[in-house]
Amino acid sequence: MRLALFNKGRLGLIDGDDLVDVTEQLAGPGNPGPAGALQQYIEATARDDAGHLDLTGRPRVPLTEADLEAPLPRPGKIIGAPVNYLDHKAEMEYTTSIADLGVFLKANSSVIGPDQDILLPYTDKRTDQEGELGVVIGRTASHVSADDALDHVFGYTCVLDITVRSGEDRSTRKSFDTFTPIGPWIVTADEVPDPDSLDLRCDVGGVTRQETNTADLIFGVRELIAYTSSVMTLHPGDVIATGTPAGVGPLGHGDRVVLEIERVGRLEVGVDGSRAVPYEQRPGRRAR
Incomplete structure (x- = not known):
């Protein structure tokens, strides 16, 4: 459904x-x-x-x-899984992965829905798309095992984890308003027999940038839920963004971003850079 x-x-x-x-x-x-x-x-x-x-x-x-x-315009928590594909680890030249980094949180105020626009904050800092499978929690989960993890899933959706490549903490760089497009709907878990076997593709401006299968996740969906629930209690409606594969790249004004996930759906949003400002003009900057 x-x-x-x-x-x-x-x-x-x-x-x-x-x-x-x-x-x-x-x-x-x-x-x-x-x-x-x-x-x-x-x-x-x-x-x-x-x-x-x-x-x-x-x-x-x-x-x-x-x-x-957006099917969940204000989820209780949005949890991100950093560096959860080996090919993304290689392209970004990271020396660590989710196994070392754990998970992070994004502001729920960053959610937008289909056909809305990602707003680029800066004219001179790269802002990237990251296409990901989203897991929607359906039952409270605390210290659940990987074997029991899927019993706590309500369904799945498409998530774009938009990211500024600057020096701040992940939660800051990924929490700007409009930085978490979700949708276009939620597919209930009974329609997705194995979330660790789904094709995923993300196009920007009509060009495919990311193409993978969730079988290549470092922490698969079951393990990711088990790990996350060992850190924080998961509540119904919480969203876990499971991580992005290789192929992240800069967004520009006027781009269209399309994320398609097998059995889940197709999410399309725009990109608006008309209000972007130079990074050095951001509020709170201090002279060094």
Whole structure:
């Protein structure tokens, strides 16, 4: 099942070429708040209930006419997995990998959805795309084993982990507003039998930059959940960005970034550099 937010926070189930409005059926009455109706559903019920929906008579909107939004506009946590592909380790000439670095956090205010724009902050610092499989937690997880890890997954989505190549800590360089495009929907876990066997491709400006299979992850999805849950408790709706393969590169004003993941979906966003400023003009700079 594919679940999306659309048209100002409505919760939709993709059925063929349509979005079926299931807001009241899944999220219930009342305002779900800034976290959104899909977050409300994830918190309220297990994914096993998903197959019992009656779509008869529910309002439908053609996908081509729907205004898709980030499926989780304000997740509780966004967790990143640095250097989790060997080919990316080689291209960046890193001497360490996730096994040495652990995980990091991104600000949840950095989330945007399909067809929105990544805003480049600086005119003279490279900002790169990083295409990644996103794992959405469905059940609270603390110190879970790799064998049990997938039992705690609600579903999967596409994530772009945008990164400024400057000297600050990872969480700063990756947390600018608009630096975490997510979407276009969440595919429930029952539709992805093995998350460690998915083809991934990321194009920028019509040129393929990244192409891999998640089988090449250093920490696969199961191991990554087990490791992360040994550090911090994972809650329903938390998102883990599983890491990026080789092929990261600079983004420019007017670029279109397209991330496609087998069984998951296709996420496309734009790039806007019209408000970028020189790095030396950033607030808080101190003379050395």
